[in-house]
Amino acid sequence: MNIHGILAIYKFEMARTRRTLLQSIVAPVITTSLYFIVFGAAIGSRIQQVDGVSYGAFIVPGLIMLNLLTHSISNASFAIYFPKFVGTVYEMLSAPISTLEVVLGYVGAAATKSIILGMIILVTASFFTDLRIAHPIIMLLFVLLTAVSFSLLGFILGIWADNFEKLSVVPMLVVTPLVFLGGSFYSTDMLPPLWQSVSLFNPVLYLVSGLRWSFYEISEVNVAVSLVCIVGFMFACLGVVIYMFKTGYKLRS
Amino acid sequence: MEAVANPILTVSQLGKTYAGGFQALKDINLQIEKGEILALLGPNGAGKTTLISTICGIVRPSTGSVTVAGYDIIKDFRKTRSIIGLVPQELTTDSFESVWSTVSFSRGLFGKAPNPEHIEKVLKALSLWDKKDNMIRTLSGGMKRRVLIAKALSHEPTVLFLDEPTAGVDVSLRKDMWSIVSDLKAEGVTIILTTHYIEEAEEIADRVGVINNGELILIEDKNSLMRKLGKKQLILDLSQPLETLPAGLEGYELELSEDGEKLTYTFDNQGEHTGITSLLDDLKGSGIRFRDLNTTQSSLEEIFVSLVQES
Ligand SMILES: Nc1ncnc2c1ncn2[C@@H]1O[C@H](COP(=O)(O)OP(=O)(O)OP(=O)(O)O)[C@@H](O)[C@H]1O
Ligand SMILES: [Mg+2]
Numbered sequence: 001m002n003i004h005g006i007l008a009i010y011k012f013e014m015a016r017t018r019r020t021l022l023q024s025i026v027a028p029v030i031t032t033s034l035y036f037i038v039f040g041a042a043i044g045s046r047i048q049q050v051d052g053v054s055y056g057a058f059i060v061p062g063l064i065m066l067n068l069l070t071h072s073i074s075n076a077s078f079a080i081y082f083p084k085f086v087g088t089v090y091e092m093l094s095a096p097i098s099t100l101e102v103v104l105g106y107v108g109a110a111a112t113k114s115i116i117l118g119m120i121i122l123v124t125a126s127f128f129t130d131l132r133i134a135h136p137i138i139m140l141l142f143v144l145l146t147a148v149s150f151s152l153l154g155f156i157l158g159i160w161a162d163n164f165e166k167l168s169v170v171p172m173l174v175v176t177p178l179v180f181l182g183g184s185f186y187s188t189d190m191l192p193p194l195w196q197s198v199s200l201f202n203p204v205l206y207l208v209s210g211l212r213w214s215f216y217e218i219s220e221v222n223v224a225v226s227l228v229c230i231v232g233f234m235f236a237c238l239g240v241v242i243y244m245f246k247t248g249y250k251l252r253s
Numbered sequence: 254m255e256a257v258a259n260p261i262l263t264v265s266q267l268g269k270t271y272a273g274g275f276q277a278l279k280d281i282n283l284q285i286e287k288g289e290i291l292a293l294l295g296p297n298g299a300g301k302t303t304l305i306s307t308i309c310g311i312v313r314p315s316t317g318s319v320t321v322a323g324y325d326i327i328k329d330f331r332k333t334r335s336i337i338g339l340v341p342q343e344l345t346t347d348s349f350e351s352v353w354s355t356v357s358f359s360r361g362l363f364g365k366a367p368n369p370e371h372i373e374k375v376l377k378a379l380s381l382w383d384k385k386d387n388m389i390r391t392l393s394g395g396m397k398r399r400v401l402i403a404k405a406l407s408h409e410p411t412v413l414f415l416d417e418p419t420a421g422v423d424v425s426l427r428k429d430m431w432s433i434v435s436d437l438k439a440e441g442v443t444i445i446l447t448t449h450y451i452e453e454a455e456e457i458a459d460r461v462g463v464i465n466n467g468e469l470i471l472i473e474d475k476n477s478l479m480r481k482l483g484k485k486q487l488i489l490d491l492s493q494p495l496e497t498l499p500a501g502l503e504g505y506e507l508e509l510s511e512d513g514e515k516l517t518y519t520f521d522n523q524g525e526h527t528g529i530t531s532l533l534d535d536l537k538g539s540g541i542r543f544r545d546l547n548t549t550q551s552s553l554e555e556i557f558v559s560l561v562q563e564s
Contacts, residue, residue: 002331008361012350019349087345091404094309095362096334252313253271 005097009105010112013079017113024113025120028067032121035063036128039185050187051218056129061212062184063125064118065204068146069179071117073171076110076154081167084159084251093252099245103155103238110151111144118143132216138223139214145230146207152237159250178204188220203229257286261412261443262308267317269303269467277303279467281317285412285445290438292454292475293447295464301447302342304464305414309339321412335363338410340401342417342447348390352381355389356403363408375406378433395426402433413437415446419453431457487518487529489536490545499539505532516543 017024039059047055083089092102125131133139161167182204188196199205200221210226213219219226245251262285269278277300285291293301306312308319310330319326321333347355356372376382379399384392389400398418405413415434419427427450434444434457448454454461455475462472471478494513505528508517520527536543 002364004361004364004366008358011361012358015354016349086347087341087343088347090311090339090341090345091359091362093311094334094337094339096331096364097362098331252311 002095002097002101005095006101006105006108009092009102010109013106013109014112016079017109024117028117028120029124032063032067032124033128035059036125051189051216053216053218054129057131057216058187058212059185060122060125060129060131061215062179062182062208064121064143065146065182065208065211066176066179066184067121068114068118068143069150069175069204069207070171072110072114072147072150073154073157073175075113076107076151077158077161077167077171078154079106079110080155080158081161089251099242102245103152103241107148107151107155110154111147114147114151115143118147133214134217135214139211142207142211142214142226142230145227145234146211149230149234149237152234152241156237156240156244159244162250175204178202179208182208183220184208203233206230257284257289259287260284261287261322262445263320264304264308265318265320267304267307267319268315269300269307269312270315277467278307281467281469283462283469283472285443286460288438288441288443289459290434290444290446290457291460291462291472292458293445293462293464294449294451294454295447299464300467301464302416303467305339305416305445305447309337309414310334331364335365335408336411338405338408338413340398340405340413340415340418342420344394344397344401346389346397346400348388350389351386352376352389352392352400352403353385355400356407359404360407365408371409372403372407375403378436379403380429395422398422398426406437411441412443413445415444417447417449419448419450427453485520485527486549487520487532488547488549489516489518489543490514491516492542492544495541499541501535501539502532505535516541 036056039055041056043055049055050058080089083092122131157167157170181199182202183199184204188199188205191199206221206226206229209220210223210230213223213226243249262283264281264283267278267281268276270276281304293304295301303312307314308321308326310326310333314327322336324332326333350358353372353376356376357367357369360367360372373382376385379402381396381399381403384396389397392400398421402415402418418434419430422430431453434446438444446458458475460473461475461478463470491514495509495516496513498507498509506519508519509515510517518529518532520529
């Protein structure tokens, strides 16, 4: 096992973030605050309560999920796309390091960053609303699994993409809509019955629902189903990554 | 394949066909002696980079096999790759990293524990020490090339590939590069380099390989190559111009210049008899006198051009 290699990639990625510290910490604090001002204060003053939880508190898990998903994907996809784009990937391909080790380095760093981000959002949110976390361990588990799985997805995306457009199209056109339609900012009970059923095909619904359950013990689907979904998704992504490296997909000609 | 005494690298029947169906390497067989400097020559697109990339693990071989220090490059990739250092042809570096951190990163990536003394030694040898905290994007092209060499040396490889290390490099840096290469050789590092500057191969290589159209058309000891394929010429400045060659000299490979003032005799310097003595005798017999004479030997460049044209 090439521990030094994994650490080198991990540290390199974390250092890249440290250079843009302002952007990585201040930006999420500001956007979270904006969400609370717009959704929490403006809309929340009319909605009052959802399933017995104040609207401001209700949207916190959704907000965390939204950021975890988008940032995990963009961090990891950019991290591997960029060396491919400028050519420095030659070094990784010629190094005595296995697929799994490369993935550990990149995905580990991307997931670490999104988890830190999630915690920043959680802390910021606590200034705006009364937070109550019923099952902290389960909450952390969901945050961890989501960060890891979607960093894996980002990694796959970064290898697949051969231009910047492809790199941004998936987060923008797929992930963001799924998050907004996945009950991040509302309960699906509020939708007409047809849309309630359609929502069940949205994978993000299961994530938001699971995370929300860890906070307030309210959920759209059983929390066990949510867990199985995210674990399954993680292994599916891992399988794709391993397949990609085995066949050299878009990396080794 | 020309077998060597202590092979550090053995390429057997290696072929590479790219996804588009282009066959970039055809049945390459090659052994590299431990501690030697091998120069690979060949026109653009010949397959030099493809060969190097395959050995280093960047390109997947289609057929054949490669072993480094007895280990297979696919089955034992960890062993082979940690022995090898690669300086790529393209100047591809990070931009916002410092010289120090990018070189330390390479060492870690290749599985070695941090060793600041070694990095310091490498940076000093490459005259990069005073630039160690500079951001890479602020360096000149030649300096970036050195950074790539430093990265390749960061994990103390014993086999080093230099893919056109002196492309776009000025004369003084090129001289520096040559001395770095000979220092490495003195430390026992095996070096395989590609170049388009044939005088470079002539100056530093022990052996020369020529690749054309994906085939290794020749690999030989530089000196014997130059002896064998190098033609020698004897040029005579005649005292009086000649209109035609006298009949008595027909047996020689002689060429008369247009103005009739120069006579060029081409001979094989490997043969036992160069024929110079008898030519001079026969010239005397025909009453031809000359003012001056000199000999020339073809350079590696001329040998190379004629080889590539032939194949
Ligand atoms: N990824 C690739 N896909 C398809 N063809 C490729 C690829 N890489 C190289 N080739 C082709 O393979 C041939 C050999 O290329 P290679 O880069 O090995 O040549 P080279 O000898 O290094 O040339 P140069 O002196 O220009 O560096 C060329 O015809 C090139 O177009
Ligand atoms: Mg090349």
